[in-house]
Amino acid sequence: GASAMAQPVVRFQDYLGTGNMLVKVAIEQGFCQQAGIRCELRTIPAAPLGMQTMLAGDIEVAYGPTEVIAASVARKVPIKVIAAGFVDPVFFIAASANTELPTEKEGYPGVVKSFKGKKIGVTQRGSGAEFQVVDMLADVGLTANDVTFVAVGAPDTAFPALTRGQVDLIMTFSPTDGMCEVLKACRVVIDPRKGQGPKSILATRGGAGAMAVKADWAAANATTVAAIRRTLELSEAFISNPANFGRTLEILRKTFALRLPNADLIAEVALRNSIGTFKARGSVPAMQAVADSMTENKLLPVKVDLAPVVLP
Secondary structure (H helix, E strand, O other): OHHHHHOOEEEEEEOOOOOOHHHHHHHHHOHHHHHOOEEEEEEOOOHHHHHHHHHOOOOOEEEEEHHHHHHHHHOOOOEEEEEOOOOOOOOEEEEEOOOOOOOHHHOOOHHHHHHOOOEEEEOOOOOHHHHHHHHHHHOOOOOHHHOEEEEOOOHHHHHHHHHOOOOOEEEEOOOHHHHHHHHOOEEEEEOHHHOOOOHHHHOOOOOOEEEEEEHHHHHHOHHHHHHHHHHHHHHHHHHOOHHHHHHHHHHHHHHOOOOOOOHHHHHHHHHHHHHHHOOOOOOHHHHHHHHHHHHHOOOOOOOOOOHHHEOO
8 A cells, every 4th residue: 555655665785695684584574564664685796886886876775894884984985884784704715626725734824824826716806805815814924915816706606716716715705605515616714703714803703794874864764774773683583593494594595596506405504604693783893893903904094983883
């Protein structure tokens, strides 16, 4: 009826794979309608592009690593963080079955010494993925100049780039871990989700991700923002209940969108590995840790204060 027509449409950035899980569940479980909005997902493979798309007005909500928020704030881009979506580090390093890393048995940080001279695939140049690899290199006295960065996109394009030998390593995200495990074509060598990696990345646990909108849009649409936040809370409560794992997996499989052998099994591995990260709200001190380590590593020209950007 008329009320359904009046429900504001909110377009969220999504990624292939697990992607924007809270919103996927919210759409399928009817939480958006319950909160009085219509949610739509737009697949955009990298966070900087999502931010540009949001600023251009083609989506309302960008979704990605906090690094991209910090970089935007450093450039005085007027945005507000209204939610998290995920809170733990999302990227991990995978090596192809043929990539030999002589120092691999040392674990982190020793394994990074073997990255010298390697081609490393990242989602996009200037992405959170690239910034975090630079942090890892710094831990063993290497710099970005010791490796070659190659933009390989999301897991659907990163995985073939790795397995066909176009790159030696990829800094990627779920479900590549599931692809490695199930298809045996690669292996995860550094996994910050398991506490491996530089202090700068581990300090971001609890604040690794963000959903951002234009500041003036947030001011003009307070009711919609409140509805988005309510929706995400309902989703988080649903996903975090172990009794709903089967239904959550069913929703993921429906929206997984990766054409792969054993896609169902890959989806299950990916969801199990990442289910704890899907949270509506993040911690501001952990988000601030992201910005501070970027300033420290000269990835940002200035110190950035994120507290005023994050809606309380």
